[in-house]
Amino acid sequence: MSSAVSPLAPKSLPSLPGVAGVKLATAEAGIRYAGRTDVLLASFAPGTAVAGVFTKSRCPSAPVEWCRERLGGGRIRALVVNSGNANAFTGANGRAATKLTAELAAKALGCSEDEIFLASTGVIGEPLDATKFGAVMGSLVARGEEGAWEAAARAIMTTDTFPKLATRTAEIGGRTVTINGIAKGAGMIAPDMATMLAFVATDAAIAPDALQAILAGAAERSFNCVTVDGDTSTSDTLLAFATGAAGHPEISDPSDPALTGFAAAFESLLVELAQFVARDGEGARKFVTVEVAGAESDASARKIALSIANSPLVKTAIAGEDANWGRVVMAVGKAGEPADRDLLSIRFGDLRVAHRGARDPDYDEATASAYMKREEIVIGVDLGLGQGKARVWTCDLTEGYISINADYRS
Amino acid sequence: MSSAVSPLAPKSLPSLPGVAGVKLATAEAGIRYAGRTDVLLASFAPGTAVAGVFTKSRCPSAPVEWCRERLGGGRIRALVVNSGNANAFTGANGRAATKLTAELAAKALGCSEDEIFLASTGVIGEPLDATKFGAVMGSLVARGEEGAWEAAARAIMTTDTFPKLATRTAEIGGRTVTINGIAKGAGMIAPDMATMLAFVATDAAIAPDALQAILAGAAERSFNCVTVDGDTSTSDTLLAFATGAAGHPEISDPSDPALTGFAAAFESLLVELAQFVARDGEGARKFVTVEVAGAESDASARKIALSIANSPLVKTAIAGEDANWGRVVMAVGKAGEPADRDLLSIRFGDLRVAHRGARDPDYDEATASAYMKREEIVIGVDLGLGQGKARVWTCDLTEGYISINADYRS
Numbered sequence A, B: 001m002s003s004a005v006s007p008l009a010p011k012s013l014p015s016l017p018g019v020a021g022v023k024l025a026t027a028e029a030g031i032r033y034a035g036r037t038d039v040l041l042a043s044f045a046p047g048t049a050v051a052g053v054f055t056k057s058r059c060p061s062a063p064v065e066w067c068r069e070r071l072g073g074g075r076i077r078a079l080v081v082n083s084g085n086a087n088a089f090t091g092a093n094g095r096a097a098t099k100l101t102a103e104l105a106a107k108a109l110g111c112s113e114d115e116i117f118l119a120s121t122g123v124i125g126e127p128l129d130a131t132k133f134g135a136v137m138g139s140l141v142a143r144g145e146e147g148a149w150e151a152a153a154r155a156i157m158t159t160d161t162f163p164k165l166a167t168r169t170a171e172i173g174g175r176t177v178t179i180n181g182i183a184k185g186a187g188m189i190a191p192d193m194a195t196m197l198a199f200v201a202t203d204a205a206i207a208p209d210a211l212q213a214i215l216a217g218a219a220e221r222s223f224n225c226v227t228v229d230g231d232t233s234t235s236d237t238l239l240a241f242a243t244g245a246a247g248h249p250e251i252s253d254p255s256d257p258a259l260t261g262f263a264a265a266f267e268s269l270l271v272e273l274a275q276f277v278a279r280d281g282e283g284a285r286k287f288v289t290v291e292v293a294g295a296e297s298d299a300s301a302r303k304i305a306l307s308i309a310n311s312p313l314v315k316t317a318i319a320g321e322d323a324n325w326g327r328v329v330m331a332v333g334k335a336g337e338p339a340d341r342d343l344l345s346i347r348f349g350d351l352r353v354a355h356r357g358a359r360d361p362d363y364d365e366a367t368a369s370a371y372m373k374r375e376e377i378v379i380g381v382d383l384g385l386g387q388g389k390a391r392v393w394t395c396d397l398t399e400g401y402i403s404i405n406a407d408y409r410s
Helices: A062-073 A091-109 A131-142 A149-155 A208-220 A257-279 A298-310 A312-319 A326-334 A365-372 A399-406 B062-071 B091-109 B131-142 B149-155 B208-220 B257-279 B298-310 B312-319 B326-334 B365-372 B399-406
Strands: A022-027 A039-044 A049-054 A078-085 A116-123 A164-172 A175-184 A197-202 A237-242 A287-295 A345-348 A351-355 A376-382 A388-395 B022-027 B039-044 B049-054 B078-085 B116-123 B164-172 B175-184 B197-202 B237-242 B287-295 B345-348 B351-355 B376-382 B388-395
Touching: A022 A131, A022 A149, A039 A131, A039 A149, A039 A197, A049 A062, A049 A208, A062 A091, A062 A116, A062 A237, A078 A091, A078 A197, A091 A116, A091 A131, A116 A197, A116 A237, A149 A164, A149 A175, A164 A257, A175 A257, A197 A257, A208 A237, A208 A257, A257 A287, A257 A388, A287 A298, A298 A312, A298 A326, A298 A376, A298 A388, A312 A326, A312 B399, A326 A376, A345 A365, A351 A365, A399 B312, A399 B399, B022 B131, B022 B149, B039 B131, B039 B149, B039 B197, B049 B062, B049 B208, B062 B091, B062 B116, B062 B237, B078 B091, B078 B197, B091 B116, B091 B131, B116 B197, B116 B237, B149 B164, B149 B175, B164 B257, B175 B257, B197 B257, B208 B237, B208 B257, B257 B287, B257 B388, B287 B298, B298 B312, B298 B326, B298 B376, B298 B388, B312 B326, B326 B376, B345 B365, B351 B365
Parallel strands: A078 A116, A197 A237, A287 A376, B078 B116, B197 B237, B287 B376
Antiparallel strands: A022 A039, A039 A078, A049 A237, A164 A175, A175 A197, A287 A388, A345 A351, A345 A376, B022 B039, B039 B078, B049 B237, B164 B175, B175 B197, B287 B388, B345 B351, B345 B376
């Protein structure tokens, strides 16, 4: 694992306020790592609403299946997250481990195991020894506090080089509510969905179905717009929790005008967390925004944007600070979406490098090369066909990605 | 560009016999490279049949469009190939460059420009100065010889570390015919199609439509089963030529039993060339075969095989000699094809590492690690669902790929 912090990390970590109704504690359960925390318990006030979005992998982890089966209940009392072992492709052992973990938490909190949600991240295929959670569960419950957000974000890291935290406030019915979020993820990251793990809690009072609707929409425009390597994890999990402690009447209609500001703040927080993931892409040295316009539809624009953002040749060119826009042409061409080479324009930032099927007459290699030296690169593509547009975030592909991933297990 | 020869290259180059009716010559036109040949002229006896398969990119190069428009004619007198510049995304200039190149060759050979086929490989988006071909065209025609296959293979290389040549013989109507092929390609390689450039010539007498049918089928099971980085070039071109000089009556039905042996030899040659491409994958140190069985259909198996073969995480694990079969599970899961985690089995070579949704009870890390140190790795997946199967070839993903591609243009 890499130890140096990504050069694209935020310069300082935000200090998150507490969210009334949420208590956090972390511990060293010794799942895989030594000398660092690797388990997080978030406990919630009774009646807290829960919503979730999960990986679309056909081979999901045991915790993903556990959560999916319980999401319909709509309420949560605790979330247990461990790093170091994904509890994925672990067969009957994996299912037993999820059940044991939930039982341990339910017993410690005095609630039903169906109100316990789980997430695991780390190596796939290794049996997870959930008995290790037993040794720390009582202490996790006893030590829970509202302010431990940074510790929580650190406990769920794997190859992440910095903890990912964000906070927002919004007004609902005259009350100020808080939204806090944490995320982890740096590799095995692609849309559908790109999350790895992310957890967002608010003291707003929002019914589960409404929370689910807000979460699903915001995830589509945030985590599902970020890619590092095009690889979709078995374990991607994004959960949202609404404790209701802010005290306004519970809102059950997601299109209630009272939620407008909240939904915007919520999505903005998810975008910030998602961008952190691209900024912490394994080996990343540059943060890349791909903007596609003029496509036949938004869906088509999105496929083209992802084709560019996932292209190893585009990503290595960016790593090499090479204004190789020809590879952007290649990536547009291979997306399989409607495109007319002779209408296509490409820009790096505000610098148009190709126009209507050929290099821009004003193209200047020195200017383009100077732009590529920046830490944040925008690749813009205009297909000239229609009104469809999309924006995705990614990072460059460097030797660091290879070295991190060539020996991840060893 | 890398200068060291891939460790996966064949230990020696085959010596190719001549193909009656085909003359080859190479020259230094100074397109981009200094001190090496960069243009190939292959001239053919009058009446030579031609067949072709091209990139599915929506942004194809000017030479690809040129060839597509002329393929219907079915006959070829000469092929002009240059390396160093792809003449792709070059707009009107690119179309003018193809026309000028064809005119120069047609004039030198005394034939119609519609019987001239073209291919270009190299940087995208740079204008190609086709006047440079004028200076060498007369000499290329004058110096053509039957035996210059290795020189031909070398002239079309870009980031290739070794020339790619193969030869076969077959019997048609009691006559022995020769099939020779050359290819180039090491990056920007993915199916649909994976070729980059490949040219196959035979002295058999086969009508254009029959040659096209044989070529299309064989390409599907060879070049379209190889991937290096999932990036599809704008310029992929696979052409086949049948001079008829062997003297047997021309065959016009691709299912004529007289062609059975020929078709098998032809496909075997394409497979060898396609595997050379994976063996020369940029930065490759390991040759990887992915075999998928038990899928719902062959098409589904193929999508899953490509998902594995294109996964950066699988490929970096192989580079790191890490038996990280969990990433194979991930890649199966993300393919989006029917899969049941609890029926899935995975093997490395003959070593079953995962069975029915969990690590194999007999799994031994030391044995698996020892296997991963081999130069040739087989990843086998059995989905346990049906009879669909597929096999694709790829290579590992190493720091070498990054360094080659980060500064390709500079």
